[in-house]
Amino acid sequence: MDKQKLVVVGNGMAGIRAVEELLKLAPDLYDITVFGAEPHGNYNRILLSPVLAGEMTLADIVLNDLDWYKNNGITLHAGKKVTKIDRVKRLVIADDLAVPYDRLLLATGSTPFILPVPGKDLPGVIAYRDIADTEAMIAAATNHRHAVVIGAGLLGLEAANGLRLRGMDVTVVHLLDWIMERQLDQAGADMLQASLEAKGLKFLLGKQTEMLTAAPDGRNAGRVGAVRFKDGAEIPADLVVMAAGIRPNTALAESAGLYCNRGIVVTDTLQTYDPKIYAVGECAAHRGTAYGLVAPLFEQAKVCANHLAQHGIGRYQGSVTSTKLKVTGIDVFSAGNFTGGDGTEDIVLHDKNGGIYKRLVIEKDKLIGAVLYGDTADGGWYFQLLKEGRDIGAIRDHLMFGDAFANNHVGDVGHAGASQAAAMADTAEVCGCNGVCKGTIVKAIREHGLFTLEDVRKHTKASSSCGSCTGLVEQILASTVGGAYQAADRSTKPVCGCTDFNHNEVRHAVRSMKLLSMDAAFKALDWRTPDGCATCRPALNYYLISTWPHEAQDDPQSRFINERAHANIQKDGTYSVVPRMWGGLTTPDELRRIADVAEKYKVPTVKVTGGQRIDLLGIKKEDLPGVWQDLGMPSGHAYGKSIRTVKTCVGSEHCRFGTQRSMSMGVELEKMLFGMWSPHKVKLAVSGCPRNCAEAGIKDVGVIGVDSGWELYVAGNGGIKTEVAEFFCKVSTREEVLEYSAAFLQLYREEAWYLERTVHWVQRVGLESIKQRVVADAENRKALHQRLLYALQGTIDPWLERTQGVARHEFAPLPAPIDINGEHHVELA
Amino acid sequence: MSNWHKVCRLEEIPPRGSRVVPHGAGSIAVFRAADDHVFALRDVCPHKGGPLSQGIVHGHRVTCPMHGWNVELDSGEACAPDHGCARRYETRVEDGEVFLAL
Numbered sequence: 001m002d003k004q005k006l007v008v009v010g011n012g013m014a015g016i017r018a019v020e021e022l023l024k025l026a027p028d029l030y031d032i033t034v035f036g037a038e039p040h041g042n043y044n045r046i047l048l049s050p051v052l053a054g055e056m057t058l059a060d061i062v063l064n065d066l067d068w069y070k071n072n073g074i075t076l077h078a079g080k081k082v083t084k085i086d087r088v089k090r091l092v093i094a095d096d097l098a099v100p101y102d103r104l105l106l107a108t109g110s111t112p113f114i115l116p117v118p119g120k121d122l123p124g125v126i127a128y129r130d131i132a133d134t135e136a137m138i139a140a141a142t143n144h145r146h147a148v149v150i151g152a153g154l155l156g157l158e159a160a161n162g163l164r165l166r167g168m169d170v171t172v173v174h175l176l177d178w179i180m181e182r183q184l185d186q187a188g189a190d191m192l193q194a195s196l197e198a199k200g201l202k203f204l205l206g207k208q209t210e211m212l213t214a215a216p217d218g219r220n221a222g223r224v225g226a227v228r229f230k231d232g233a234e235i236p237a238d239l240v241v242m243a244a245g246i247r248p249n250t251a252l253a254e255s256a257g258l259y260c261n262r263g264i265v266v267t268d269t270l271q272t273y274d275p276k277i278y279a280v281g282e283c284a285a286h287r288g289t290a291y292g293l294v295a296p297l298f299e300q301a302k303v304c305a306n307h308l309a310q311h312g313i314g315r316y317q318g319s320v321t322s323t324k325l326k327v328t329g330i331d332v333f334s335a336g337n338f339t340g341g342d343g344t345e346d347i348v349l350h351d352k353n354g355g356i357y358k359r360l361v362i363e364k365d366k367l368i369g370a371v372l373y374g375d376t377a378d379g380g381w382y383f384q385l386l387k388e389g390r391d392i393g394a395i396r397d398h399l400m401f402g403d404a405f406a407n408n409h410v411g412d413v414g415h416a417g418a419s420q421a422a423a424m425a426d427t428a429e430v431c432g433c434n435g436v437c438k439g440t441i442v443k444a445i446r447e448h449g450l451f452t453l454e455d456v457r458k459h460t461k462a463s464s465s466c467g468s469c470t471g472l473v474e475q476i477l478a479s480t481v482g483g484a485y486q487a488a489d490r491s492t493k494p495v496c497g498c499t500d501f502n503h504n505e506v507r508h509a510v511r512s513m514k515l516l517s518m519d520a521a522f523k524a525l526d527w528r529t530p531d532g533c534a535t536c537r538p539a540l541n542y543y544l545i546s547t548w549p550h551e552a553q554d555d556p557q558s559r560f561i562n563e564r565a566h567a568n569i570q571k572d573g574t575y576s577v578v579p580r581m582w583g584g585l586t587t588p589d590e591l592r593r594i595a596d597v598a599e600k601y602k603v604p605t606v607k608v609t610g611g612q613r614i615d616l617l618g619i620k621k622e623d624l625p626g627v628w629q630d631l632g633m634p635s636g637h638a639y640g641k642s643i644r645t646v647k648t649c650v651g652s653e654h655c656r657f658g659t660q661r662s663m664s665m666g667v668e669l670e671k672m673l674f675g676m677w678s679p680h681k682v683k684l685a686v687s688g689c690p691r692n693c694a695e696a697g698i699k700d701v702g703v704i705g706v707d708s709g710w711e712l713y714v715a716g717n718g719g720i721k722t723e724v725a726e727f728f729c730k731v732s733t734r735e736e737v738l739e740y741s742a743a744f745l746q747l748y749r750e751e752a753w754y755l756e757r758t759v760h761w762v763q764r765v766g767l768e769s770i771k772q773r774v775v776a777d778a779e780n781r782k783a784l785h786q787r788l789l790y791a792l793q794g795t796i797d798p799w800l801e802r803t804q805g806v807a808r809h810e811f812a813p814l815p816a817p818i819d820i821n822g823e824h825h826v827e828l829a
Numbered sequence: 830m831s832n833w834h835k836v837c838r839l840e841e842i843p844p845r846g847s848r849v850v851p852h853g854a855g856s857i858a859v860f861r862a863a864d865d866h867v868f869a870l871r872d873v874c875p876h877k878g879g880p881l882s883q884g885i886v887h888g889h890r891v892t893c894p895m896h897g898w899n900v901e902l903d904s905g906e907a908c909a910p911d912h913g914c915a916r917r918y919e920t921r922v923e924d925g926e927v928f929l930a931l
Binding site: 533821 | 832833834835836837841842843844845846848849850851852856859863864877879880883884885886887888890892894895896897899910928929931
């Protein structure tokens with residue numbers, strides 16, 4: 001059967017992105033033909049400004065070179081303008097060509113708005129839209145002196161800045177009283193104007209252009225010579241750049257009889273009124289909005305491709321956008337509704353001399369808009385709050401001071417700074433786990449046209465291990481790809497490439513549909529891959545067993561090797577064994593057995609861990625059951641997304657300062673939690689007095705004894721980023737310590753996403769909401785406690801089971817293969 | 830010339846799992862995909878030598894437990910954007926018996 005034919009009109013970022021997404025989903029479904037008016041492959045239009053400014057070259061901004069089209073079997077007609085669509089015969093007509101289509105994708109972009117004034121057609125009058133315009137500006141800058149940019153929006157200012165850097169005398173003319181009025185309020189705009197003036201730009205505001213006049217006789221005869229305004233004033237101009245806005249390019253669609261209203265009107269599946277014809281990008285009007293920024297175009301491209309691939313599960317529901325000005329050395333960020341109105345309030349920070357202006361617009365405890373000037377490091381965070389519509393009531397006092405301060409991060413400030421990323425040397429290390437420096441990341445982004453954090457992780461491995469440099473990598477992405485970058489929205493992000501569902505949706509489905517096995521889940525949720533991947537399988541397995549304890553089937557093949565082998569794999573493929581020492585307590589007998597095991601199995605390294613136990617490192621996998629047998633101690637679960645340890649101090653059992661019996665409290669807690677699987681590892685500590693020798697302040701649950709009872713702290717973390725635990729509540733009895741701790745941890749088990757530590761879960765849902773459900777609501781607390789106890793009922797020590805023969809195949813290698821001629825195989829490799 | 834060698838019964842390898850077969854100085858990982866296809870690779874990840882046999886098997890791929898490289902089971906090639914190749918061995922399954930060409 002012949003393949004279906006897909007024709008794409010428009011060879012720009014939106015159209016080609018849709019094709020790329022389509023190739024990922026259904027590489028062989030269509031014969032693809034692409035028409036582009038410009039004689040190039042696809043390039044990153046957003047980066048024309050850095051090219052104009054001389055910071056990048058044209059070669060740097062190519063996203064898909066001609067080989068890409070060839071390698072993907074795409075026919076490209078570059079430099080051919082489509083003149084007509086015949087919807088009856090399903091033909092696209094360009095000059096002498098007529099190409100049939102089964103599906104048509106319009107991505108015709110936008111056209112610059114040219115002021116209808118006399119002289120608009122004079123040589124030297126251009127728009128700022130494509131490579132040709134950029135080249136014309138670069139040429140003009142070498143031969144001419146006076147440039148006038150009409151329009152002080154994003155594009156106009158970037159053009160003006162580039163021309164100024166290329167040595168021209170630049171005046172920006174604007175009809176309104178302040179610049180970038182669509183992105184900035186007046187206070188922010190005035191500061192921006194002042195710093196642009198300091199760079200040598202001139203501004204004429206509130207000026208209406210009447211006409212462009214030709215130069216008198218001489219070298220420039222016939223070329224534009226001056227701009228005259230309605231008030232009679234006139235300024236010299238050898239180059240006029242019209243940057244007064246863009247209009248969706250709908251001419252072709254309209255001529256084909258497709259319904260257009262400020263753009264080609266499309267549905268949530270990006271289809272026009274003719275369902276065989278799709279439209280994405282700046283030419284499309286979705287729910288009344290035509291987007292001029294790249295991030296929404298990419299979202300549209302994804303949904304459109306999904307529909308073209310006949311998956312039909314995506315739906316585009318509009319985008320909240322943010323903008324950033326790409327003028328080196330000037331940081332401007334704005335998002336959402338920054339002008340406010342009835343029922344909104346402003347929080348403003350205005351430091352004129354310091355060059356910092358921040359305005360946050362709030363409506364009913366939600367952030368609805370933000371303007372940042374001078375310090376945009378927290379732009380991404382505000383944008384996230386805005387998009388997710390999070391309740392900021394609890395952090396309102398600190399909101400203005402940014403993520404690091406509001407969320408009490410320690411040591412995160414440097415990692416989040418935009419200016420830091422831009423100022424870093426190419427040789428500076430970004431990812432300490434994988435040894436990736438900034439230059440490598442920037443190079444990968446440019447060479448492979450990367451736009452997302454996931455892409456960068458795949459190509460460079462940066463931020464793919466511990467994740468602590470994620471903020472920094474995001475900033476590098478933002479500064480390298482400009483406005484094309486949009487921080488991933490964590491709450492709506494799919495679990496992985498195998499599904500479009502996010503963690504919440506998967507969890508909800510597991511519960512509401514009572515899914516009890518991996519295969520049932522793949523089927524019910526329409527997984528794209530037959531059996532998932534290494535990212536989704538462990539998550540799904542956890543959701544199954546945590547939601548339906550004693551009912552769901554635990555799938556060892558969906559667990560990471562450590563949890564399958566019940567030991568920690570080491571770099572050389574050997575394993576480490578950490579037997580449990582309840583509350584950090586041990587006996588001479590246990591120590592003797594550990595010593596015997598270490599000798600018998602020639603354990604190369606014996607180490608005391610941070611969790612108050614002993615680690616035997618370098619054990620061969622096949623020796624594990626024997627080691628466990630000889631130790632005769634239960635598993636320490638040092639390898640699991642599970643309860644790890646309960647660290648204790650000596651407490652009032654021995655200590656002269658101790659006020660509570662912390663060792664026995666720790667042992668009780670640890671025994672209660674034994675065998676508990678959780679979204680990520682869980683560590684506890686119990687200290688017997690406020691001197692807190694057990695370091696309870698950096699544990700998932702920290703318990704500190706005081707004279708009148710116990711204080712509970714939660715969501716601390718001593719790892720990647722030290723996070724100090726927050727005070728949760730104070731209780732008087734040991735039974736209460738057990739009940740409150742269990743309830744908190746059960747809520748975490750039921751609600752956190754897989755691989756989310758308590759601290760990140762608490763930051764996401766808010767400590768107040770957790771306190772409400774655990775501390776204030778006694779009935780709910782008791783129910784949570786009971787659910788945890790039920791889940792852990794009958795837990796068997798996994799080591800004991802395995803010494804008795806469970807999962808023997810996991811540990812025993814197969815015998816040497818037998819030559820089928822009957823000969824035993826002994827050849828050396 | 831390679832000879833066919835008998836390794837084990839198919840059911841001795843867990844579906845979406847693997848077993849390790851000693852071979853000379855190293856080992857061979859024999860994988861069984863969910864669809865009962867059997868593959869064999871040298872048990873050494875092309876990245877930093879991690880034991881592929883210990884990875885999570887999904888589709889006809891395995892994810893190395895060390896640093897998460899994905900390796901195609903039928904060719905031994907690392908999945909893009911990574912580059913590298915683990916040596917592969919021919920396999921066949923006959924009457925529930927797994928054979929390996931060595």
